[in-house]
Amino acid sequence: MINKIWCSFIIIGIIFSLFTGRMDIITSEILKSSETALNMIVKIFPVMALWLGIMNIALKSGMLNKLSKLVYPVLKIIFPEIPKKHESLGYITTNIVMNVFGLGNAATPFGLKAMKSLQELNEKKDTASRSMITFLVINTSGVTLVPTTVISLRMLYNSVSPGGIMFGCILVTIISLTCGLIFDRILWRINK
Template identity: 40%
Template sequence: MVNIIWVGLFVVGFMFAAINGNMEQVNEAVFAGAKEAVTICIGLISILTFWLGMMRIAEMAGMLRAVGRVLQPFVRKLFPDIPKDHPAIGYIISNMSANLFGLGNAATPMGIKAMKELKELNNNKDEASRSMITLLAINTASITLIPTTVISLRIDYQSAAPTEIVMTTIMATACSTIGAILIDRYFYYRRLRKGCGDN
């Protein structure tokens, strides 16, 4: 569906450009955008490599284990359906830890592995389980302490104070995470009450 939307946007854009006689500007914008995208990606490699290295050092020093211990009670409350010491718990904690440090690229593989484990717990049904929905909501909202990717982009564009967004990011992502949890719980308990009512 998303692919269809993107294709539709491109087609409509090109049609309007052709009608208004702006095809030359569109072609320039396409090639300039492609060039800028490559430049941004190369710039992000350095900052991501640095923070992934820092994460590896933190893991070897036991800091991630400490973060995991802090997050464990919180995760157990959020995912009561998952058995204790199940591999999914470890992947969820790793995913949340990476997101805390703004490492979305590192968090994604852990989130995918967690989803695979949760699907197995759900007997490989096509319908998402409660825990799968909760993980998706939290991963999307994702409280972030250090927005490494955004800081890197601000450095690339010569921002006078690239790290000034840290506090704003913490506040915004904290609000989004709280909102995601509240909405997730609202619909869960609503569904529970509806199920009880049907019985």
């Protein structure tokens, strides 16, 4: 799937720019892309180093385990395939908590840890498991109570109420998350 999308992006993009005469832009974009990706990594790496360190304390002290037990009754409904007390539950919870407070960058390391730990439960290592896709849906629906980036950008443009969109955001998030989770269930049933 990713393979097909990637190829279509490249093929459509290059052929289309033949017609729009943007070949020069495409050339520089291709050559520049590894630098762009490196810049992204440079931004992600320190955040990851920090939070993986802090998270390791939570893991070794058993705090993560305790947290997993606490949220298990709720997560059990969303992730029926994850066994009780599994490490991934703790990572999924922390990832959601970070997202909720609008700390998207800090959420990424936990998301990656959650995926790694879900991979342990996965039977086919090259195929996405049901829990992984559900977790991905939660992340793409952007569970956020405080959209920090948007609020600070609104402040920058002298909005009368920078946080005035929060209620709307919460409402939309709830709707898209609910619909997303239902749709995920339906797709899973069809693909079973």
